[in-house]
Amino acid sequence: MALPYLRGLADGIDEVGCGHGHQIARATVDMLTMLFGAALGTAPPEAEDRRARQRDAVEQWIGRNLLAEDLSPGRIAAEHFMSTRTLHSLFAEVGTTVGEVVRGRRLALAGELLMRHPGLPVAEVVRRAGFADPSYFARSFRRRFGCAPSRFRDRGC
The missing domain is CATH 1.20.5 (Single alpha-helices involved in coiled-coils or other helix-helix interfaces)
Incomplete structure (x- = not known):
């Protein structure tokens, strides 16, 4: 060529x-x-900078919309005028997925809620952190923090 x-x-x-x-x-x-x-298999520095800025913009948007029910890759990509494939590749470049970013942010919020509001039922923490499935939340929380949410709230892990 x-x-x-x-x-x-x-x-x-x-x-x-x-x-x-x-x-x-x-x-x-x-x-x-x-x-x-x-x-x-390399990109010019300006392309890497542009993709880093795109990833940062997506992460900021995720933070602002963390509790949205439809926080799917399709919606996130559409909000940023990109394909879901492009969205996934943005995060693959740094060794993660968009789903892991959303889940990580939601788990961090749940941990914060448990520490700040010790009387708040775990079911309410699940809802406020944007999780739809309490069982999935409990498994994810245990994987991330090494203990059950109730133990985390009472004694920390």
Whole structure:
């Protein structure tokens, strides 16, 4: 792909209008960076920065909408004008999933609620933290904190 372009560029270099050389050089370097990056499995730094900013924006949005009933990857992706595949790849790049981010945030909120409000029933903590299934919450909580929610509230783990 690059070789025919470079040959054509070399053949027509004399026809390039005054002042366009820098634009052509920049476009050529960008194209080669993308080609070699794709071949080597790397992305240019500006692409990595852009994806990090996208991931940060998604994480902030998740934090603001943590209690929404439909906090699915599809909804999150739609809110950020991206495909679910792109959303999943944003988090795969840093070794996690969007589901793990949501669950982690909700579990952190549950832990905070248990510590701040010791008289609050665990069922209410489940609801306030955005979990729909108490059994799933209990299993996830135990995996994250190493003990049951009631024990965490009473004595910590």
